[in-house]
Amino acid sequence: MRQSTMPALPADSWQGAYAFLRRFQKLFVICAIFLIWELVVRYGKVNPMLFPAFSDVVASLLHGLGIGGKPELWQYMWETLSVILQSFALSVVLAVILTSLALASSLAKDFLSVITGMFQPLPSIALLPMAILWFGFSRESLVFVVVMSMVWPIASALTVGFATISPTLVRLGRNYELNAIGTLTQIMLPAALPMLIAGLRVGWGFGWRTVVAAELVFGATGSSGGIGWYINNSRLFMNVADGFAGILLVIIIGLIMESIFLFIQQRTTYRWGTEAA
Amino acid sequence: MVNTHDAFMNVRPMPLQPRTAKDPAARPVPASPAASAQAGNVVEIEDVCIDYSVGPGRRQKIRAVENVSISVRRGEKLVILGPSGCGKSTLLMALGGFLPISSGSIKVNGASVSKPSMERIMVFQDFQQLLPWFSVLENVKWGVRKRWPKLDPQEADRIARRQVELVGLSRQADQYPNTLSGGQKQRCAIARSFAAAPEILLMDEPFGALDAINRERMQQELNNIWSQQEVPTTIAFVTHDVNEAVFLGHRVMVMTSGPGRVRAVVDNPAVDRSSEDPDAANLAMHLRELLKEEA
Numbered sequence A: 001m002r003q004s005t006m007p008a009l010p011a012d013s014w015q016g017a018y019a020f021l022r023r024f025q026k027l028f029v030i031c032a033i034f035l036i037w038e039l040v041v042r043y044g045k046v047n048p049m050l051f052p053a054f055s056d057v058v059a060s061l062l063h064g065l066g067i068g069g070k071p072e073l074w075q076y077m078w079e080t081l082s083v084i085l086q087s088f089a090l091s092v093v094l095a096v097i098l099t100s101l102a103l104a105s106s107l108a109k110d111f112l113s114v115i116t117g118m119f120q121p122l123p124s125i126a127l128l129p130m131a132i133l134w135f136g137f138s139r140e141s142l143v144f145v146v147v148m149s150m151v152w153p154i155a156s157a158l159t160v161g162f163a164t165i166s167p168t169l170v171r172l173g174r175n176y177e178l179n180a181i182g183t184l185t186q187i188m189l190p191a192a193l194p195m196l197i198a199g200l201r202v203g204w205g206f207g208w209r210t211v212v213a214a215e216l217v218f219g220a221t222g223s224s225g226g227i228g229w230y231i232n233n234s235r236l237f238m239n240v241a242d243g244f245a246g247i248l249l250v251i252i253i254g255l256i257m258e259s260i261f262l263f264i265q266q267r268t269t270y271r272w273g274t275e276a277a
Numbered sequence B: 001m002v003n004t005h006d007a008f009m010n011v012r013p014m015p016l017q018p019r020t021a022k023d024p025a026a027r028p029v030p031a032s033p034a035a036s037a038q039a040g041n042v043v044e045i046e047d048v049c050i051d052y053s054v055g056p057g058r059r060q061k062i063r064a065v066e067n068v069s070i071s072v073r074r075g076e077k078l079v080i081l082g083p084s085g086c087g088k089s090t091l092l093m094a095l096g097g098f099l100p101i102s103s104g105s106i107k108v109n110g111a112s113v114s115k116p117s118m119e120r121i122m123v124f125q126d127f128q129q130l131l132p133w134f135s136v137l138e139n140v141k142w143g144v145r146k147r148w149p150k151l152d153p154q155e156a157d158r159i160a161r162r163q164v165e166l167v168g169l170s171r172q173a174d175q176y177p178n179t180l181s182g183g184q185k186q187r188c189a190i191a192r193s194f195a196a197a198p199e200i201l202l203m204d205e206p207f208g209a210l211d212a213i214n215r216e217r218m219q220q221e222l223n224n225i226w227s228q229q230e231v232p233t234t235i236a237f238v239t240h241d242v243n244e245a246v247f248l249g250h251r252v253m254v255m256t257s258g259p260g261r262v263r264a265v266v267d268n269p270a271v272d273r274s275s276e277d278p279d280a281a282n283l284a285m286h287l288r289e290l291l292k293e294e295a
Helices: A011-023 A025-043 A054-064 A073-104 A106-119 A124-135 A139-163 A167-175 A180-191 A193-218 A227-236 A240-267 B033-038 B088-096 B136-147 B153-166 B182-195 B212-228 B242-248 B278-294
Strands: B041-054 B060-073 B077-081 B103-108 B120-123 B200-204 B234-239 B251-256 B261-267
Touching: A011 A025, A025 A054, A054 A240, A073 A106, A073 A139, A073 A180, A073 A193, A073 A227, A073 A240, A106 A139, A124 A139, A124 A193, A139 A193, A167 A180, A167 B120, A180 A193, A193 A227, A193 A240, A227 A240, B041 B088, B041 B234, B060 B077, B060 B088, B060 B103, B060 B234, B060 B251, B060 B261, B077 B088, B077 B242, B088 B103, B088 B120, B088 B200, B088 B234, B120 B182, B136 B153, B136 B182, B153 B182, B153 B212, B182 B212, B212 B242, B234 B242, B242 B278, B251 B278, B261 B278
Parallel strands: B077 B234, B077 B251, B120 B200, B200 B234
Antiparallel strands: B041 B060, B041 B103, B251 B261
16 A cells, blocks of 8 residues: 655644634635636626626726726715615614504504504515605605615514513513613613614615615616616616626625624624524 | 411520621621611501402402511511412512502502512512623612612722622623523622612512522522621512521511412521521421411
8 A cells, every 4th residue: 555645734733724614614605606607707608798707897896996997886885875874774763663662552562563564575666656756756765665675674573572571671670760761772672682683684685675676776866876776877888797896786785784783793692692693 | 377476486586697707897797687676667568469360351350469467677588488379479579569459558668669669679580680781790880870870980880899799799790691600690680689779678589590509508698698788688588498488587477378378477586597407497397387287
């Protein structure tokens, strides 16, 4: 039998290499997807006018962001982000008010239950024609549609979060003579944070999809448009790589938001043990 | 109701001695229950009945507590002892203001109890009574800040740290509750309660979910913490454990079940003594007999 000339790696080295691979596993998967994409377009019979190579998309994205081109993507990105952030803040406030009222009154509880049941399954983009009639081709129309997509999942999650709070914690608040606002801010909301974060995450996902879809249908709001408008324009001008760059940007922003939610969880609910990491 | 003040042979008020005190001289000697009694009663419970509404439309009434009368003396530890389901926790919840009474009256310092108050802080059996988003020290400090909102933050910190130290959690002061054992969580809850210096501390089987060793340790520590307070805190303690009742209570109120009534109120000469102490053993036997008669 031929003896191997390779020096045997110590067990620690193998474990270290395995840990390294595990740590960057997701990154490897993403790189593999992009590599396959590049190779299929470069060496397969794919029309690059219809489906550009990954490297062309990245180049378009970098140009759009101002690296070797006109930094027009920032403006589109800000338009979309400002709409969704405004809608997100409005949705959170509305959801907290609605669920707090539902805690205080059985009528409000039934109202919230019925209205959530009605609107949660409805794709809020279906409300866009009505929103245009009510608010015109304005930013308010977009905000209305996005809020309608975000508020129900957040309210729904918060309702479950409030319902599953330990009665002992609620009694503790009563024992220390907290008023309604004190109970809500010092006991209920922190205790419902795991469900609230889950609701915010789902709400953000719905809102993000809705705002891009609405921009695709709606076009520009006021003087400028968002990422959806940018993607649609690329189709009109046959700049498919720009369109893909817009889609890539949508994905990147989605991943960044996911990381922000994860960061908040790590700093709060995971640390407190109120949610399993 | 049988009053066994005289029936029980060894009834005599005993001054309290902290058993595990490292430096007893540094600790103020608390007033004995008898001396405290002279200062008057904190709680007057008279002819209290408590009903629960159950069934369809909550029309059916079930009586949980019937015609209970008892006074709690200032600075004493009164133990409410009885079998499961005898209404002892219900009575304590009513005393806390968490449950309405159907008839009779509950008065603390002459004022009727109508809602929960920081004058009557409750320690629950449930480990989830700590705020999970605060560390041990922050939990205790939260209670202090609620009690005295205008208190200087440094003073609040000092009070909280003292109580955390008294319950032996100084090393865990910055840990979150999810990293604590059941016993440590209950110690933290007790520290928070003592830190708020309530008129009366209501303890609903706080050691009920602990293992036997931790339970004994916690009983010992409760007596020590109680004896080290500058002003002895009045405590109403609910349990179904006879030995726990004898070790902790200056007086033991035995309740019967279905519905809950007072079977007897017994003075305890053996408080804070080992279960092997003859007085403690005699009283434990006596209490068991009372509970057996009920069964």
